[in-house]
Each structure stands twice: as structure tokens, then as C-alpha cells.
Amino acid sequence: MKVKYLEFENFRNLENNKVYAHENTNVIFGENAQGKTNLLECIWLFCGGHSFRGSAEKELVKFGEKFFKIKLTFDGQEREQNVEIRYMGGKKEVYINGVKKKSGAELIERFSCVVFSPEHLSLVKAGPGKRRKFLDGALCQQKLKYAMFFSKYNQVLNQRNALLKDINRHPELKSTLEIWDDNLSMLGAYIIQQRIMYAKKLKENAQYFHSGISEEKEILDIEYVSTIKEINVENLEDIKEKFLNNLRDNLKDDLYNGFTTVGPHRDDINILINGMKAKNFGSQGQQRSAVLSLKLSEANLLSEIHGEKPVLLLDDVLSELDSKRQSYLLNKIDDYQVFITCCEKSNKELLKKGKVFSVANGKVTSE
Numbered sequence: 001m002k003v004k005y006l007e008f009e010n011f012r013n014l015e016n017n018k019v020y021a022h023e024n025t026n027v028i029f030g031e032n033a034q035g036k037t038n039l040l041e042c043i044w045l046f047c048g049g050h051s052f053r054g055s056a057e058k059e060l061v062k063f064g065e066k067f068f069k070i071k072l073t074f075d076g077q078e079r080e081q082n083v084e085i086r087y088m089g090g091k092k093e094v095y096i097n098g099v100k101k102k103s104g105a106e107l108i109e110r111f112s113c114v115v116f117s118p119e120h121l122s123l124v125k126a127g128p129g130k131r132r133k134f135l136d137g138a139l140c141q142q143k144l145k146y147a148m149f150f151s152k153y154n155q156v157l158n159q160r161n162a163l164l165k166d167i168n169r170h171p172e173l174k175s176t177l178e179i180w181d182d183n184l185s186m187l188g189a190y191i192i193q194q195r196i197m198y199a200k201k202l203k204e205n206a207q208y209f210h211s212g213i214s215e216e217k218e219i220l221d222i223e224y225v226s227t228i229k230e231i232n233v234e235n236l237e238d239i240k241e242k243f244l245n246n247l248r249d250n251l252k253d254d255l256y257n258g259f260t261t262v263g264p265h266r267d268d269i270n271i272l273i274n275g276m277k278a279k280n281f282g283s284q285g286q287q288r289s290a291v292l293s294l295k296l297s298e299a300n301l302l303s304e305i306h307g308e309k310p311v312l313l314l315d316d317v318l319s320e321l322d323s324k325r326q327s328y329l330l331n332k333i334d335d336y337q338v339f340i341t342c343c344e345k346s347n348k349e350l351l352k353k354g355k356v357f358s359v360a361n362g363k364v365t366s367e
Helices: 036-047 118-122 128-142 144-167 171-213 236-249 251-257 284-306 323-332 348-353
Strands: 002-009 017-020 025-029 067-076 079-088 091-096 099-101 113-116 220-225 268-273 311-315 338-342 355-360 363-366
Touching: 002 036, 017 363, 025 036, 025 348, 036 067, 036 079, 036 113, 036 311, 036 338, 036 355, 113 284, 118 284, 128 144, 128 171, 128 268, 128 284, 144 171, 144 251, 171 220, 171 236, 171 284, 171 323, 220 284, 236 251, 268 284, 284 323
Parallel strands: 025 338, 025 355, 113 311, 311 338
Antiparallel strands: 002 017, 002 067, 067 079, 079 091, 091 099, 220 268, 355 363
């Protein structure tokens, strides 16, 4: 999968432009707060219509303007394709090869990226929410069905939590919980099953990469930790029934707390190095090696599933890695199309590989 060119109008602070990409390496150079990450964010939106920074669509419109329009032309699925996203008047429109689509979700499985930023380097030591976000982000790119189930699950979860709070004031509403519980357990069972299956594949790939980084001195392991115990991952109905039983068993606690205390929204993954929790016992270098292995594994799995390599977006991550890990990363991504942001032109080998862009006050120029 290769980006050919990117067009943007009124997007963030970027000056309206049409940028032609190199098929291998694209180095985006500039000082902080000039618009480098905005350029990566613009590309990322074509994966599914959402910002990897969690920004609302209205925040993507350039200050003083009322709309933004972005276009991407890329080679993928053995042909040239183009996608356009328009946002105006609080509404988003998505066009794929000139055909208007119902939502940005239809971009999933069409164009794929893997983004790696300094924020990801804290994945091991951060709270479980960051690790769940990592799993869900990867799975949403792989399967449109997962993205739909995940979105619906969060809607039902929010409605159930609101009902739990209302029941304390209106006990007669308690009888309506059964409907929400049934929907939540059905949707949640699929999410748990897909996460466990993905975590297993992720581990197998990440172990290979981590072995290389550590020169075969360390073994990386990944364990999915679910609040729903003793489940048969092969049996979706079994997961649903156990989840439903857990919701019933924990109802008293849920009513007391005012939120749902069990389910995939409370799950986590343990990241282990030589059998020890990396979060508690790993050095900063070991933790960063583990994250590097996970991100490379994510890219590799997307390649296997879609039959072509995703585009890689590296947002100022090289400056956060030592020279050994920088070299390993650059060696492993050599056959991907890559967009790398950096503040300094210190890596001469990297600059020779492809094309260099400068970003200053939102203006993108090719050197």
C-alpha cells in the first residue's frame, strides 16, 4: 500500500497544498508546533475517519474557517484509489473512488496505517486504558465488524451506566436492566473473543521482534487478562453466558458504584519479560523494546491479514529511542512506505533513502 499524493484544504494549521509522496521514505522535518504531526494525522484519518489524537472533527478545521477538505490518492488492492473526506456545517461526508459512503467506517479495510508516537512508548507503564486502546485500535483497522461491535458496545455500556445511576432514584427501572445486560453480553463476548485471539497472534510476532532487539537474551510474553473468568475462547455463546452471569452477580456492586464493573472495558493485558511484569520490573530500555516489538507486530499482522503492507506513520519517535533501537526499527521497516517526523536532520542514512519535506508555520515544502 503506497500513498501517491495527499491534498488538504483548511486542515489544522496546514497551508492548503498537494503533497507528492516518495514510495519508500518520507522524512518530515521542522521545529515543534509547526504542523508535522498534523500532516500525519491527515493521512491517518483515511483509515477510518477518526483522529489518532482523539480530537473532535470540528477541532480539525483551520482557525477562522468553516470547513476542511482532504483527499488521498494511493495504490492499494492492486489498483489506484482515491478517497475524500469533507467536513462542513457539523457534518462529515466520505467519498471512495467518487462514490459517497454512509460513514467514515467504510474506510476500514480500504486503507490502513500503523502510527507510532512517543505516547506509545509509555504503553507498558501506563494504565490499562492505554493498552485496551492499543488492542482496539489495531482490531478496528483489521475488521469493520469489530469497529461496529466496539462502537455499539460503548453505546450500550453508557446507557447501562446511566440506568444504574437512575435506579438509585427510581427503583422501578430495575426491571429494564435485563435488556441492556443481554445486549452488552452479546457485544462484549465478541470483543473479548477477538481481543484474546489477536493477543495470541500479537505475542507470537512480538516475541520474534523482541528476540532480535534483545539479541536473544529476553523472552517477551503477552497475557490477556479478562474480568470474565474461565471462558472457552472458541465458544462465543459460552463467553456471552459467563459475561451475563457476571453482570447479574455483580449487580449490587454496579448499583453501589453507579457503573458496570465487569466486561471488556475493564480488561487488561500483562506484558512480561522473562516471566516478570515489565510494568513493575522492566527497565526503561526493556519497556521501550517491548513496545517497539508490539508496534512492529501490529504492522506485520496487518500485512498478513490484508495481503499488503500498511503505511507507517512515525511521529517524532526516533528521538525517544537510543541508537540501537533506532537502527533495529529502521531496518525492520525498510520495505514499508514510511512517513517520519523529526526535529533534527541528524540521521544521514535516513535522509538519503527517500524524500525530505520541511514544515514551517503550516507550510509544507519538498527539499
